[in-house]
Amino acid sequence: MQRKYNKISEEFFEKLKEIVGEKFIFKEYEIRWTYAFGGSIFNKDWIPDLIILPHEKRQISEILHFANKNKIPVIPRGSGTSLSSGPLTPYGGIVLDLNLMNKIIEIDIENNVVEVEPGVICDELNNILRPKGYFFPPDPGSSSVATIGGMVANNAGGIQAFKYGVTKNYVLYLEVVLPDGQILTLGSKVLKSVSSYNLKDLFIGSEGTLGVITKIGLRIRPLPKHRKLGIFIFQDVEDLQDAVMELRRQGIVPNLLEFMDKLLLKAVSEYLKGEFLDIPNGYVLLAETDGDLMKGVDETFALMFDIIIQKNPIYHKIAMNDEERERLILARKANLPALSRIRPNTCVEDCSIQVSDFAKVIKKIEEIPQKIKAKNLLVAIICHMEGNLHPTFLFNENDEDDVKDFEKAIDYLYKEIIMPVGGTITGEHGIGKIKTPYLKLEYSPGVIDLMSRIKKLFDPNMILNPGIGKGDTVYLKKNTRIRTLKNQTGQILEMKCMRCGFCISCPSKIDYMIEAYSPRGRLSILNGLVYGELELNDLINNILHTCSLCGLCQTKCPAGVKTIEIFEKAREIIHK
Ligand SMILES: Cc1cc2nc3c(=O)[nH]c(=O)nc-3n(C[C@H](O)[C@H](O)[C@H](O)COP(=O)(O)OP(=O)(O)OC[C@H]3O[C@@H](n4cnc5c(N)ncnc54)[C@H](O)[C@@H]3O)c2cc1C
Ligand code: SF4
Ligand code: SF4
CATH class of the missing domain: 3.30.70.2740 (Alpha-Beta Plaits)
Known part of the structure; x- marks a missing residue:
């Protein structure tokens, strides 16, 4: 049985408008439609009822208090890059788009701490820290767009987790707003404290189900000054595993240790071409060491190299300079774009x-x-x-x-x-909205029941991000996602957009603030038009014509989507 929630009446809408102001609340279907798209499968039944862009915690507190009283779902959203449908809306409700809460509040180098709002983008934080000689280490593949709020909510990791750990290793304290509107600070600025239950950690990886994160205190680290990277190709995956086990036995901790299988290497070689076409096909191990002294980095790399070479890779190459390193790292970063062509x-x-x-x-x-x-x-x-x-x-x-x-x-x-x-x-x-049925394979009924009771303690009306298996055991309806192309003209849909969101910081998105005015949003609108689920109207015309065809999105797209061509063609068809 599905959960039941109240719809947002005109009266509710007016009340919410009073809280955030007219400019920051959207109920148009076309705009809501674009929030049903993210880095996971599209479900045409999952369209939110309202989009709100709050500026500050007081507004979030009032929105949650109101939604809780009236039993309306609220779904926090960062950049919508979740790969498990985390910010999507199976029960409709209010999407809290947190992108406007994007201030870096304080950088305290002396204590190695930064304080940020949830909408700060991971790479933007690091761009500011780098000249100061510091960094925030968790680096998901989506770091150019992922928000710190989304990273904390998902406990995101990345390619350097082997040495530097994941987001939870860096969160010192959190400010959260609970469904009843209470604003709490959990954790502490100091490095050691056992004065409370570990409540802060309950929110890390909670996927927006317990409260909305409105401020984050993060530990930062000095940047390592040197690094050395190698690529090794194995015929047998057993040999590769042996090499990794031996590295662990010998206490060698690479900052980066990444694997790609044969199909992936083939796809990447065909995508990147050049020297990659000369690499024999096999299982890939990318391994890097880093540190402050070149001598130390060289020594650790040499130890690592000897161990790996003893396991008989069929090919290896060491990056001799930054340019060669970037090319090898590109092989890892190009995974999804290379696959999206298949x-x-x-x-x-x-x-x-x-x-x-x-x-x-x-x-x-x-x-x-x-x-x-x-x-x-x-x-x-x-x-x-x-x-x-x-x-x-x-x-x-x-x-x-x-x-x-x-x-x-x-x-x-x-x-x-x-x-x-x-x-x-x-x-x-994260569990997101896909993996709930598998939870019972991993945990006993007692653990699942405990999670439900924790969820109910924080959120008795189940308004926060319902449908996520953490605390919500009701299975979602099967996806009715099969759709038929109705208006496919001029092959607009040959666009291979994997909805990663890497392009969303487009000039018109900055002006208009919402997803619909981002390149991904415009592609979602076109998707709706060609499937006959949206109809051309003034708003869609405006969304498509406020793109200045500057081409920025095309340069940022890892999948090589020809956005300019697509948007130009769409306008041409509309004019006809
Ligand atoms: C190409 C690609 C590569 C990726 N690589 C990695 C990777 O290497 N490692 C990795 O861990 N992930 C990876 N991801 C997944 C995803 O990018 C991360 O989980 C990221 O941290 C999500 O950030 P976001 O701002 O997009 O959050 P969203 O997708 O918007 O939201 C994610 C979840 O957090 C909740 N949430 C967001 N903000 C808040 C808040 N302020 N308070 C409470 N809840 C909130 C949402 O409700 C949702 O459940 C990748 C995704 C893509 C598309
Ligand atoms: S071409 Fe420029 S304005 Fe148009 S969607 Fe892309 S980035 Fe935005
Ligand atoms: S156009 Fe490219 S960058 Fe933008 S969402 Fe689609 S695949 Fe990602």
Whole structure:
């Protein structure tokens, strides 16, 4: 049975408008439509009822108090890059778009602490810290757009987690607003404190289900001055696992230790071309050491190199300068764009296992398409070598057979592969609105019940981000996502947009503030038009014509979406 919530009446709308002001509240269907898109599968039944852009905690407190009293769902949202549908809205409700709360409040170098609002973008924080010789280490692949609020809510990790850990290792304190409107500060500026239950940590990775994070105190670190990177290709995944196990046994801690499987290396080589076409196909291990003294970095790298070489890689290359390093790192960063050229959808799953099970798990994942007798679905595998795997399924979300195969594939992945080795169903992307049914495979009924009771303690009316398995055990309705193209003219939809959001900081988005006026938002509008789910009107015309065709989004798009061509063609068709 689905949860029941109240709809937002005209009277409710007027009340909420009073709280935030007319300019910061949106109820137009076309605008709400664009908030149903993010870095995961689109579901046409998940359109929010209202978009609100608050500026400060008092407004959030009043909105939550009102929504709680009237039983209306509230979904906090950063940049919408979640890969598990975290900020999407199966029950409708209010999306709290936190992008305007983007101030860096304080940088306290002496104490290695920064205080930020939740909408600050990860890379923007690091761009300010770098000249001061400091950094905030967690670096998700989406760091150019991910907000710190979204990173805390998901406990995001990244490619340097092997040495530097994940977001939770850096959060000192949080200011949160609870569903009843209370504003609390949890944690402390000091490095050690046991004066309360560890309430702050309950919010890290809570995926917006317990409260809205409105301020974050983060630990920062001095930037390492030197680093050295190598790429190693193995014929057998067992040898690669042995190399990693030996590094761990010898106490060597690379700052970066990343894996790519054979399908992925092939896709990346074909995408990047150049020297990558000369690399023999195999399993990739990218390994880097860093530190303050070049001598120390060289010595650790040499130790690491010797260990890896003893496991017989068929190819290796060491980056001799920054330029070569950037090229090798590009091979890792180009994973999703390279894959997005193979099939229209690239769905990145996320699970963790013990490294001692690595090779056998990788082999089983590679066999998934064959085991489930998939028609078109493929799987590629990206891993952070602390045991965090990202099997990435390639398919077409608008092909019924493909979608069924995708569902079978993730079922097989979690039930037949990850759970039997005692793994977890998510390492860094969260349960979101996809993995609730698998929670019971990982935890006993007692643990699931305890999570529900914790959720009810904070949020008795279940208004905060309902549908996320943490504390909400009601399964969501099956996705009715199969759609038929109705108005596909001029191949507008040949756009391969994977909705990553890397392009969202476009000049018109900055002026108009909302997703609809971002490149991703405009592509979502076009998506609605070609599927006949939106109709051309003045607002859509305005959204499409406020793009200045400056081309910035095209330079930022990792998937090579030809946005300018698409937007120009769309306007041409509209004018006809
Ligand atoms: C190409 C690509 C690569 C990625 N690589 C990585 C990676 O390497 N590592 C990784 O961990 N993740 C990765 N991600 C996933 C995602 O980018 C991260 O989880 C990121 O931290 C989400 O930030 P966001 O601002 O987009 O949050 P959103 O997607 O908007 O929200 C994420 C969740 O946080 C909640 N939330 C957001 N803000 C708040 C707030 N202020 N208070 C309470 N709850 C809030 C939302 O309700 C939602 O449940 C990747 C995504 C993409 C598209
Ligand atoms: S071309 Fe420029 S204005 Fe148009 S969507 Fe892209 S970044 Fe925005
Ligand atoms: S256009 Fe490119 S950058 Fe923008 S959301 Fe789509 S894939 Fe990402």
